[in-house]
Structure formats: structure tokens, C-alpha cells
Amino acid sequence: MRWAAAIQELERGLLQRDVAARALLLAALAGEHVLLLGPPGTAKSELARRLQRLLPGAHYFERLLTRFTVPEELFGPLSLRALEDDRYERLTEGYLPSAEVAFLDEVFKANSAILNTLLGLLHERQFDNGSQRVAVPLVCLVGASNEQPQDDSLLAFYDRFLLRVPVQPVDDHHFTALLLADAPGAGDTPAEALIDPARVQALRERAPQVPLGEAALALLLQARQHAHQTGQTVSDRRWRQLVALLQLQAASRGATEVSPWDLWLLPFALAADPAQVPAWTTLFLHQVAQTAPLPIDGLERAVQAFESQLDTERRAPPDAQDDSAGKLALARAITRPGEESEMVRITSARAQRHYSPVHIAARVAQCDELLERLLALHDEWLAVAHAVLAQARSHDWLPPSWLLQIEAAHAERCGQLAGLCAQHQSTRNGFADLPLDAEATAHAPPPVHWDSP
16 A cells, blocks of 8 residues: 555554544545544544654644634734834744644634634635735644534534544454554654655646546535435535545545545444434445345244255154054163163154155255345355455555455355354255155145245
């Protein structure tokens, strides 16, 4: 992967941050901003600091905002010399207007004066310093908050973050690894991980030339329908920004068009609330990674119907003229308690209904027909799994945690079908082993019925 070293440096020593790291790097390459939503202590600021270290010579700015934060803390103090000349200007060196990477914690707690200034700074990369409007070198602003804003007055500012990524504490499965992990240190950033500004500029120039593939466009249309159906409002500007980010992602991996796999970013660009992220993620996984549960209820009923029929035929008593049941009762009566004589075993085998070769052959043939369908479906979905996993593994940006989900889903699907095949094969063998009466009247049994799938 062309950007593997940079991603590895962002993730180094951090657990379950593969999604946030990839989203952050892609946003920085595109010149977009990222909001990390989650509780304190989840490495949000650490990711921002690491991003700054990937950009040679980049200045970094970090602040925790409160409702008491004043503009001077972010944009710099007023210049006393300028005031003497009746100019209202700030000394911005070392403050947000001079930073390439910035991290603002609890970003929605700022007052309106700060938020209004930030709006222009984030969207236009411009800062009004007195009577002058100056360009700022900001590459990416990383905001952090415990939750999305509840006040409608903050929605415009919230919308300035193209990617909004939930970040949660390490789960139980990774808790032991968290306790045993070494504390991540700053260290020296490997040279191969550093991001060359000229390379980024070339990437941004090439990205608009990458077309949307038909499959990607179709998935975007589905995403718009999903937004409508779930009552989620996505602005035209956000759709356009998303497409531009998808084009840059495709260009960064040398693709000739935007692929449906590039749309793994959908949940983080379109969900306005972290609670909406799982549904968007499911949309991507089902449509692109084909992880939707298999519609095999009908086949399961068929397998169960054959099992039930086999049990019925095994338990069926012998014909009326057969006295095997009486012989079995006599054999058991003369056998000592706790012992099973050879006579009991032989008589017990005879005390079952025996079936004609035609009956057994018909049942085996019916089983073989269903087994053939099960095996064909298993082979079909095994081929689908191989194709999907090959695509997923070859995508440079797909988070490894998502790949694990996709692998597990396909393993479960193929395992379900393999289990049904084995279960029905056992039933088929059971019919083949039914007691045989070669002289029995040859009647083909009626077929086993079940609800069609």
C-alpha cells in the first residue's frame, strides 16, 4: 500500500483505532476536517499529534475549550503596537491561524464569538485579522467531543466536519492487550511514513479526474434512498464533498475509478448521530461485502422434514403379520437384568419395520436431490466468499477490523451451508441403512413435503 507506513505510524501501539486512523489520514490528504466522538481517554488527541508529526515542518495547535474560553486563547492576543495605530489585529504566531494541524477538545463548548470565527477558518481557510483577510495554512482540524451537538445553532459548525468518527474505549476482547501494552511514546517518525507535500498536491490534482464507477454510483443512490427513508438530512454540499473524498481515496491507491469498496467511508460522512453509524455500516457490508444472512429457512425446513421422516420410519412397528415384537419381549424376559444377550440384539433388529428396495431407493433419491441443491448453493457461496475477500484484502484503506467482520460473516454463511449438507448427508445415509426386506411389496413412498424456500 502506498500509504501503509503513514497508517502504521498513526496506529502504532493503539488498539481498535484502525477506522479513526484511516479516516484521519484520508481527511488530511483531502484537506478536510475530522470530528472524533467519544469519551476522554480514547487517544483522540494522540491521533492528532501523530498526524502533525507525519507532516514535515507542520505546526500544531491544541486547546481544551470551555464556555469561558476567550478568542485570545485560540487566535492570539491583540497587538498593542497595532492598537497604537488604531488597528485591531492579533498576534497569530503560535496560535490556531498559524497551525497546519489543530486539535480542539470539547469543541462544541466554545461560545458563539469563537464558533463564528472557526466557521470561516474551517470552510474558507481564511482568518479575518483586523481589516485584513489572510489565508491560513490549516491542513486538518481535529475536533473532539463526548457527543454530537444538541443545539441547532451549532449544526452549521458541526457540518464543517466531513468525517465524524465514533471512538469508544477498548472492548473486553482487547482489554488484556490494553493492560499489557507498552505506553506509546512519541519517538522519531520513520522517514517512509512522512507525507511529502508535493506528493499530496499531485494527489489532489489527480483525484478529480477519477470517475465514479457505475457500481459506486448505484450504491450512492441507494445511500440517498436510505437517508430519505430514515429521515436523515444530507446537504448537497456534503454529497459533493463525499464524492471528492472518494475520488481522492481511489486516486491514492492508483485506481482508474471509484469502487464500491471506497464507500466504507459512508457511515462517517453521512451519519449525523453516532447511533446511526451501525445502520450505515450494515448497508455497506450487505451491499458491497455481501454479508447479509442467507435466506435458507426453506432449506432448513426441508432438511428437518427428511430427518423427521427418517425418525418416523425407524420407529415404525413391524407389519401386523410379523411376530418380531413378541419374540423381542420374550428375549428380554429371559435375559438377566443389566445384560444384553445376542438374542436380544438380533431380535431387536428384527422388531423394526423392514422396507422394500424400491422404498429405500426412492427415499435416497429424494435425499440426493435436496443434497445436490445444498452442495450447489454451498459451492456458489464459497465462490462468492473467495471473490469478496480477495477484493476486500486488496483494498488499501479498508480497516482491518472491518475485514475481520467480513471474513467472519462469510465463514459463518459457508459454515451454515456446510452444516446443512453434513446433516442431510447423515439423514440420507440413515434412509440407505433402513432394514431391508427384499421380498416386500414394491411400493414407492410418497415424497417428503416441506414448505418451499
